[in-house]
Amino acid sequence: MNQPFVFEPLNTQPSDNQPKKNISPLIQRIRAHIIAAGTPFKEVAAKAGIPEGRFYRLMDGTTKMVAEEVELLCKIEGLELEPNEIFLVKNS
Template sequence: MQQTCSNVSPVYQRIRSHILSKGFRLKDIAEKAGIECGRFYRIMDGSSSLGADELKIICSIGDLEIDPKELLCSDILNN
């Protein structure tokens, strides 16, 4: 069964929106993920690519409750 998603915005925008909707600061998530703050801000504004390893780390932060399938479904699962 193929999952359909309404999200069509880039993954970094979905992550950023989710972080902010949970009331977190980007700096706090960068620190929890162990990603240098400058790099994290570049990822979150789209000027740097988000690596798979970084996505895995961000999604594993328990407080965020991010499901990687929901983030990626429109990019990967529907293709």
């Protein structure tokens, strides 16, 4: 017999204390700036004009971020996101 499909509850607000899997260095740098600024993810999503659900998926690495979204985030005052810094790849 087939097992019934069970929906897993979604964590819509990623905890900053939980270890993250599969998060790109770009998203890690963006998250670090947001957390350092003390601005809630919900507020950042609203200021950027990115739907809240999508923003949480971007921040937890479930969805890939497009360049236009990075531009929107860089325009938010108080986050101190500079494209040159967040795209910079440091060679060891």
